Amino acid sequence: MRKPPAVSTWRNRLLGRWRAVLALPNNSTLKTMLVALAVCLVCSVVVSAAAVLLKPLQDDNRSLDRKRNILEVAGLYQAGQDVNLLFGQVEPKMVELASGEFVDDGVIDPAAYDPLRAARDPAQSTEVRPDRDFANIGRRERYATVYLVRRDDRLQHLILPVRGLGLYSTLYGFLALEADATTVFGFSVYEHGETPGLGGEVDNPKWRAQWRGKAVYDENGALRIEVIKGAVADDSPSARHQVDGLSGATLTSRGVSNMLRFWLGDDGFGPLLNKLRSTGEKA
Ligand SMILES: Cc1cc2nc3c(=O)[nH]c(=O)nc-3n(C[C@H](O)[C@H](O)[C@H](O)COP(=O)(O)O)c2cc1C
Numbered sequence: 001m002r003k004p005p006a007v008s009t010w011r012n013r014l015l016g017r018w019r020a021v022l023a024l025p026n027n028s029t030l031k032t033m034l035v036a037l038a039v040c041l042v043c044s045v046v047v048s049a050a051a052v053l054l055k056p057l058q059d060d061n062r063s064l065d066r067k068r069n070i071l072e073v074a075g076l077y078q079a080g081q082d083v084n085l086l087f088g089q090v091e092p093k094m095v096e097l098a099s100g101e102f103v104d105d106g107v108i109d110p111a112a113y114d115p116l117r118a119a120r121d122p123a124q125s126t127e128v129r130p131d132r133d134f135a136n137i138g139r140r141e142r143y144a145t146v147y148l149v150r151r152d153d154r155l156q157h158l159i160l161p162v163r164g165l166g167l168y169s170t171l172y173g174f175l176a177l178e179a180d181a182t183t184v185f186g187f188s189v190y191e192h193g194e195t196p197g198l199g200g201e202v203d204n205p206k207w208r209a210q211w212r213g214k215a216v217y218d219e220n221g222a223l224r225i226e227v228i229k230g231a232v233a234d235d236s237p238s239a240r241h242q243v244d245g246l247s248g249a250t251l252t253s254r255g256v257s258n259m260l261r262f263w264l265g266d267d268g269f270g271p272l273l274n275k276l277r278s279t280g281e282k283a
Pocket of ligand 1: 167168194195196198199200246247248249250251252253
């Protein structure tokens, strides 16, 4: 029986063939194709290796960025300070959206929970009725992570993750509410693909500053918060529920109103907010 050739023999043969290719004239079609193929192979190995090796770093950075955004909207961010250390002041909690009940600690790990993946999984999500899908998300996860900030053991701020379609992209953001579950403390959009200078102004700090103090619900509990077209008239009876529209970006502005209408409504955090408004944090 013939013995399989030793590795060094294979290597020598391959090297020999490669040398033969390199010895071909530079205008040879075969040489051009083989050199191009070799360059592609080397590049794809380098790119794949970089993607695999850098994935944990990217995940860490994404998580840090999310934490920084939560701290910012809660007014706790301090430039130059360790984000993970500052985030110790924030308590992530899982909520069952339909009932508005907090899930017991330890049942679902908020750090490992991915709401977008859950929303894609039929076992962990429900389809949103098209006539109520104001945020245009299609499916909504059963559980969501909310973030509590306490002072002297009392709830100070509640931070809700929100997302919804703008004009060109899905906007991802956070809405921070005061402990009354009605007054806005802050609003931020940390990821979107809207046009810079138009819809992209959703992340302009000047525009975001208007949100503080706005009331999400009126005295009858009706959801009233909205981004209007144009500027809010100070003497309007609705001014405390309204935010100036982004100029030249009515569709992105409408997307923001719609995503809040969804996430603060019955299919979103409405049940949780109703409980907090009526019974406080014991809900
Ligand atoms: C290049 C380009 C980019 C645009 N980007 C946005 C955008 O990001 N968000 C948005 O609402 N409208 C954007 N618009 C404008 C919309 O097409 C639409 O005209 C606008 O939302 C209407 O708002 P207005 O009534 O305030 O003009 C863009 C228009 C152009 C030509």
